[in-house]
Each structure stands twice: as C-alpha cells, then as structure tokens.
Amino acid sequence: MELRDKTNDELFTLYDADLVLRVRNARNLDNESRLLARFRQYLNGYKPSTELAKGFLAPYAHRKPRTLARYAATVKSFMKWYGEPMDNFRIKVPRSLPPYTEDSDVDKLRQAIAGKKTHRGTITRDILLVDLALSTGMRRAELAALEPRDIHSDFLVAHGKGKKDRVIPLLPAIAIRLHNFTQGMKPDEKVFKLKPACIGNKIRFFALKAGLNNFHTHTMRHKFATDLLERGGDIRSVQELLGHTDLSTTQVYLAITDKRIRETMELLDGPPKQKRGQSGHDAADGIQPVVY
DSSP states (O other): OOGGGSOHHHHHHHHHHHHHHHOOOHHHHHHHHHHHHHHHHHHTTSOOOHHHHHHHHGGGTTSOHHHHHHHHHHHHHHHHHHTOOOTTOOOOOOOOOOOOOOHHHHHHHHHHHHTOSSOGGGHHHHHHHHHHHHHHOOOHHHHHHOOGGGBOSSEEEEEOGGGOEEEEEOOHHHHHHHHHHHTTOOTTSOSSOOOHHHHHHHHHHHHHHTTOTTOOHHHHHHHHHHHHHHTTOOHHHHHHHHTOSSHHHHHGGGGGTOHHHHHHHHGGGSOOOOOTTBSSSBTTTOOOOOOO
C-alpha cells in the first residue's frame, strides 16, 4: 500500500519506527518525536502537504533561527519520506563565530579553582578536568563518561554524540597526570565522578569567580580548536579530533585563525608599496612625489 493511502495514524507510526533506527541520540529522538506528535495533531486528519507543513511551522517563526531551522529540518525530513519534499523551503541561520579565549583567561580560571576555600581536596581533580578539556577538545558529556579503561598509554577513547567513539592522542604531560589520578580506580569507574550538567555548572561558577562572564565548558573546546589551527593544524585532522560530522562545522574556526587575513592586516604596519615604474622619482617626468 502506498504511503498516501494510509491514515495519518498509520503514517506517523511507520515514521516513528524509521526515526528510531536513524536517530541514535536519545535526547534528539525525544525532541523530534514530540515535534512530530504536534505536527500530527495540527494536521487534524488532513493529508500532509507542503502548505500545511509551512502553516505548522509559521507560529514558531519568532523562535531563534537555529531553533526554527531544527524544527524545519524535522518536518522536512518527514515530508521527504512521505514523498513531498520541501526543497525550496529554507531557514537562514546567521553565522556566528565562536568566542576567542585568551591564554590569560584560562590562567584566571585555574587560579580561581586553586584558590577555593572549601572542598580543597577536589582542586587537583578540577584543574585536571580543565586541562584535559583544553588539550583534547572533549565535550562535557564525554568528560563525564570517561572511565579508566578508556585511557591508554598515549591516547584515550572518547564516547561522542550518537554513540560515536573516537581516539584522541594525549600529550605526555596530561597522560602522566591522568594515569596518576586514576591509579587504583576500577576500570568502569567514572574518572571525574561528575554528571555533565554538574561539570557545566562547576566551570561556570569558577569562571564567574574569575571575572569571566562568557566562559563555559564549550569555551575550552573552542580554544582547543583555535589553538590547533593557529599553530598550523590541518583542518581535516581538527575535524576528526573534535568529532564533527560536517567539515563546515570545523571551518567556522578558520575565520578567527586565518593567517592570510592577519598577514593582510599587518601590511598597515609597513611602508606602502611603490607602484611599478616608481622609485624615488616618477619614472615618466622625474617629478618628486609629494610627502604629506
């Protein structure tokens, strides 16, 4: 039986099964399922169409562009599966650059952690957490999930989004600190014993204490990427280290690290280049250039 011959209840039940097989992240699956349930209710028995899909999305137009784009992607995916693709319908998302973090900001964060008055026994753990994030680019969920069995002599295995694991090399100094810190732990024990939200709150708390108003866990991931690219790191390698599926997600960091742009601006510090045919005097008539 063709999809168009099925009732809406049958359609969305079939698509739910397809969604479960494609979307591996539990949170994303839940978000998409709830949005599609609202779309199903909006249709009120009418067959899905591009016009009705746009009508369903219209009340969300006041949402942030990224939120609206995410909603649109969910509905468009369903409509494509149904056989009525919305190829001409696009949501423009403004391109925003990740914040640039100075080394001095990281130093302030470390000092705030080292200077805390209570729970001083966790200072070593918290500073190690920060330094590991800065030297691997791991997400907070990946830091929370890290176990001793994931840590090897000179690399670790990060359990990324959508249950996609990746190997991240470790610099010798951080490898030694990790091995010393996890000595005596059970293989399946959580290294930092903190939930993702707790890690985020902790970093935010100490950042504010250090006077850093726009610093959070993901800021350290941004710094990892920009530091690598500033030092000449290959964009494809950085993409792999960050676990980005799409290269364009990684390329956003090039906008603030592109050496050609910096070199172009540095031309303002030097003398203006003379035009061809000019030395101290004009090549044609020997007139001395005017100096202001």
